[in-house]
Amino acid sequence: xxxxxxxxxxxxxxxxxxxxxxxxxxxxxxxxxxxxxxxxxxxxxxxxxxxxxxxxxxxxxxxxxxxxxxxxxxxxxxxxxxxxxxxxxxxxxxxxxxxxxxxxxxxxxxxxxxxxxxxxxxxxxxxxxxxxxxxxxxxxxxxxxxxxxxxxxxxxxxxxxxxxxxxxxxxxxxxxxxxxxxxxxxxxxxxxxxxxxxxxxxxxxxxxxxxxxxxxxxxxxxxxxxxxxxxxxxxxxxxxxxxxxxxxxxxxxxxxxxxxxxxxxxxxxxxxxxxxxxxxxxxxxxxxxxxxxxx
Numbered sequence: 001x002x003x004x005x006x007x008x009x010x011x012x013x014x015x016x017x018x019x020x021x022x023x024x025x026x027x028x029x030x031x032x033x034x035x036x037x038x039x040x041x042x043x044x045x046x047x048x049x050x051x052x053x054x055x056x057x058x059x060x061x062x063x064x065x066x067x068x069x070x071x072x073x074x075x076x077x078x079x080x081x082x083x084x085x086x087x088x089x090x091x092x093x094x095x096x097x098x099x100x101x102x103x104x105x106x107x108x109x110x111x112x113x114x115x116x117x118x119x120x121x122x123x124x125x126x127x128x129x130x131x132x133x134x135x136x137x138x139x140x141x142x143x144x145x146x147x148x149x150x151x152x153x154x155x156x157x158x159x160x161x162x163x164x165x166x167x168x169x170x171x172x173x174x175x176x177x178x179x180x181x182x183x184x185x186x187x188x189x190x191x192x193x194x195x196x197x198x199x200x201x202x203x204x205x206x207x208x209x210x211x212x213x214x215x216x217x218x219x220x221x222x223x224x225x226x227x228x229x230x231x232x233x234x235x236x237x238x239x240x241x242x243x244x245x246x247x248x249x250x251x252x253x254x255x256x257x258x259x260x261x262x263x264x265x266x267x268x269x270x271x272x273x274x275x276x277x278x279x280x281x282x283x284x285x286x287x288x289x290x291x292x293x294x295x
Contacts, residue, residue, distance in 0.1 A: 030063045032056040037064055038108060041071065044118075045111030053111075054118045061119070065126045068116055072149050073133055074109040106145075113149050128164040130154055131183065135174035147179070156186040162195070169214075170198055177202075178213040185220060193223050200231045203243070211235065212246040219250035225257040233261045236268065244268060245279040252283040262288045269293070 029036045037060060043053040057064060116123045134150040137143045157165060161183070169180045184192055199221075202214035215235060218228050232254075235247035248265050251258040265287070268280035284291050 029067060030060045032059050037067055038071075041068070041111040041115050042104065042108050043111065044114040045107030045109070048111075048114045054114075057115045057118045062122055062125070064115060064119070065123065068112040069126055069129050069133070071105075071108045071112040072116075072130070073146060074105045075143050075146055076103070076106075109145070109149065113153060116153055124160075127154060127161060128168075131161075131165060131168055131180065132174070134179045134183070135168055135176050137179070138176060139179075151179075151182075154183055157183040159187060159191050162187060162191065166195055166198055170202060175207075177207065177210045178216075181213050181217045185217060189221055189223070192221060196221065196224050196227060200227065203231055203235055208240065209242060211238065211240060211243040215243070215246045215250050219253050222253065225254050229254050229257045229261070232258075233264060236261065236264045241271075241273040241276050244271065245273070245276045248276070248279040248283040252286040255287060258287060262291060266291050 029038060031037065032040065033056060035056070040053045040056040040060075041064075043050050044057070047053070116126060130150045130153055134147060134154065137146045137150070139147040154161075165180055165184050168174060169177060169184065174180065184195070196218065199214045199218050203211045205211050205214070215232060218232070229251065232247045232251050235243050236251075238244050238247070248268060251261050251265065262284065265280050265283050268276050269284075271277050271280065
């Protein structure tokens with residue numbers, strides 16, 4: 001009996017604590033027309049074209065941005081994993097985007113995307129934070145929604161985004177730099193050519209995948225071969241197998257300038273890593289077909 005009473009008291013205390021924190025959140029959030037920001041955003045999550053909710057967001061203005069960024073980053077935790085799987089299966093069957101079972105946090109996250117769009121250019125200060133969020137998201141599992149939300153807001157990137165994108169790319173602290181590289185490429189080749197020296201610097205990064213992604217972008221830009229090709233040849237000697245493999249593949253896209261790299265690429269036919277060997281074989285078949293056999 002005593003244990004049951006203690007359990008009941010504990011549940012009451014937890015409930016009161018939850019109510020207290022909910023009231024604090026209610027009080028500190030921006031409000032408009034008697035409703036809190038999360039109420040307006042929740043409405044947008046269910047009805048993106050809700051004109052009254054959109055008007056509320058524009059009235060609240062940039063004060064909403066910190067909250068919207070937090071909500072956009074929502075990724076289902078363990079309690080919602082089964083719910084997410086059911087919703088995902090339902091989407092595959094019914095081809096209807098959105099949860100079939102209620103996940104209010106999901107609606108709030110989707111509504112935050114619509115709210116940022118409603119703010120228009122006033123939301124531009126949020127773009128660097130969205131870029132950091134994107135570059136920290138794997139795109140796997142629940143994080144796939146985070147990637148989809150942030151990419152939908154950031155693409156295509158613009159010339160004014162390049163300074164913070166380059167900082168994000170070169171600081172070497174983000175686990176998924178390819179997300180940043182995709183944004184940079186969306187700006188357009190003419191605008192991104194001046195960043196080639198910075199991309200070459202990225203080839204020395206200790207991040208496992210960072211150099212390979214930088215090599216791929218240099219290949220796609222396909223400019224300044226006098227600078228790029230020697231840098232890629234150096235990458236063939238990297239201790240990172242992903243870097244060696246991508247360098248071999250990318251050198252094949254410079255058929256004339258990369259011919260001096262043929263002997264070094266041929267030596268990779270005996271590399272201990274299968275990925276590197278296959279990349280070297282494919283590169284040689286493009287650059288010098290007669291040498292595409294192990295020495």
